[in-house]
Amino acid sequence: MAEAEKTQPKFHRLEADERREALINATIRCLARLGPRATSVREICAEAGVSPGLLRHYFEGKDDLVAQAYLHLTSKLNERVESFLLDQAQPPESRLEQLFLHILTEEWVSDEILGVWVAFWSLQRSDERLSNLHRVYNREFRDLIGKVLEELAAEREIKTNIRLAAISLSSLLDGLWLELCLDPDGFSAQEGIAICRSWLDGFLGRDVHDGMRNAKA
Amino acid sequence: MAEAEKTQPKFHRLEADERREALINATIRCLARLGPRATSVREICAEAGVSPGLLRHYFEGKDDLVAQAYLHLTSKLNERVESFLLDQAQPPESRLEQLFLHILTEEWVSDEILGVWVAFWSLQRSDERLSNLHRVYNREFRDLIGKVLEELAAEREIKTNIRLAAISLSSLLDGLWLELCLDPDGFSAQEGIAICRSWLDGFLGRDVHDGMRNAKA
DNA sequence: GTGTTACTTATACGACTGTAAAACAAAACG
DNA sequence: CGTTTTGTTTTACAGTCGTATAAGTAACAC
The missing domain is CATH 1.10.10.60 (Homeodomain-like)
Structure with a gap:
């Protein structure tokens, strides 16, 4: 003492x-x-x-803290996505390429993100405010993608349904991200990116299969 | 008395x-x-x-029961999917159409399925056997899709990477299903199906945007 | 150095958790 | 009818949960 x-x-x-x-x-x-x-x-x-x-x-309690953690991460994600998705200095196509890389790469495919997401989904049903939180974040993300697709469609004179296209790409990204988190050996991040590129090829009227054939594992 | x-x-x-x-x-x-x-x-x-x-x-305990519930549902799903996905009496394209309908329709988009899935994902990290369970189910599902895509590619002489195509479609379905569960007002099941049809259009070398333009909400 | 503020700790409480083991009762067998 | 078997209930336990409250103490004002 x-x-x-x-x-x-x-x-x-x-x-x-x-x-x-x-x-x-x-x-x-x-x-x-x-x-x-x-x-x-x-x-x-x-x-x-x-x-x-x-x-x-x-x-307010433990559940509130989990929700704040979710809010913290979604805000960070959407901020970063917005920063390079609306960067007019780069062509739209390479901005989307950056998005693919960001979502399907180790930084975002992690136990940290998955853990918070699953915990949040568990809480979402109980509390209506949390459902609204998820809706707001998700549509923000979707709208960001929609804006880039709209630019792309305009400059190449593509007539399509932007809203559905944005839902399609964001769902594809969500699905790839989730499967990559749950089973990291199912396919590689590079293959996931190749799949996203292929989606973009279809959107731009190019052949969907060209990029797939020689994608490395 | x-x-x-x-x-x-x-x-x-x-x-x-x-x-x-x-x-x-x-x-x-x-x-x-x-x-x-x-x-x-x-x-x-x-x-x-x-x-x-x-x-x-x-x-063995509560966790085991939850895992059995997951196993029960995944088996049921894969059985049903296999029953109409490998049904040689129908053309491959309409078999896939049935798949889209089954996954994105109310029967599968429900609190029951989502609840079990989220609970299972919560447990998956803790127990390696559960990770294996998920991997097996998921690859089974993916392989089923791959077989139909292979048929389709063969009969139309499409050269592509079947494995990546199957990952692409199954991830798209997973993503659409999850977003539909978490935010049922984000888009309709019909719109989800239209998105899947559009994916198939791309796979078959058709215009991706034709079906999207007049999809009903 | 003293007093005040409010951030942080310590402790406690009631409720609920999953599980174990003994008591019980229904069905099957003799 | 009597006995055995075993599916089911009951009770109990040790542990953990989230939260409330009071005590403590670091930091700041003066």
Whole structure:
């Protein structure tokens, strides 16, 4: 019990925004490491290095925290997607190429993202506000894709149903992303990207099979 | 306390298979109605009309029961899909049409299926056997699609990568199904089917946009 | 140095969790 | 009818859950 040791503070305070973000990141890590079931209030707070009671000072409860984690990640995704999808400096086709790479590459195909998504889907049914949250994010994403497709269709004088085309591409991306997360050995990210390119070939009136034939695993 | 009432038995016995299936169906209903979190052992057994202890006489535990429910549904799906996807009496194209209808229609787009799927995905990370289960089912489904596409490619002399094409179509179906479950007002089942038809148009070398333009909501 | 603020911890509570094991009762067999 | 078998219930337990509340203490103002 030397007095020198007593000078170390038992905890240090953080600003509200910092603490909130720390708890959100801890939640994401816990969901990735333990899954939705074992991610308890105590586990999250231990991961964040704080005591269990603190969670309720910054969030309505555990479910709210999970929802905020989902919101945090979707916002980040949509921001980044928007930043290079609406970048007029590049041709639309290579902007979409960047999108494919971003969604089907390790950064986004991860236990962290899948964990939060599955946990959110579990909660979505119970709470109508969460359904709205998902709807808003999802349509935002779809509309971003729609805008690029519209540019593309306009400059090449393609007559189509932009809304359905956007739904098609976003669903294809979602499906590829999910299958890649659930079974990483089913196909490679490169093959997923080749599939997306092929979709784009069809949209632009090119042969759908040209790019598929010599896609590397 | 009339003696006549005492003649009613307090419970009736079932054969092992029947009781197992009753518990599986109860699990599916609970997951649909309450979500994965609130679906407890007691809730499942109450739904099945039996006492809580009975679950452990037929299953290793709650998680095992959920996995069996997933297995039950995936087997049913793949059986039905196989029955009309490999039906040589019909042309390949209309067999695929049936597939689109089956996957994107109310029977398969339901809280019951989504509930079991999300619950299973939550468990998948923890248990490697469950990952294998998912892989087997998923590749079975993909291979079935691949066989039809192969027939189609052969008879029309289309040179392509069948494996990637099958991954593409199955991912598109998965994505459309999931988005339809999570946000039923985002687009209609008819629009989803139109999107799948358009994919098939591309595969067959036809114009991708023809069918999209006048798809009804 | 003292007082105030509010962020953080510590502790506790009631409810619910999944599971184990013993008691029971219905059906099958003798 | 008596006995055995076994599907089913009942009860109990140890553990964990999310949350509420009070005590504590670091940081800031003065």
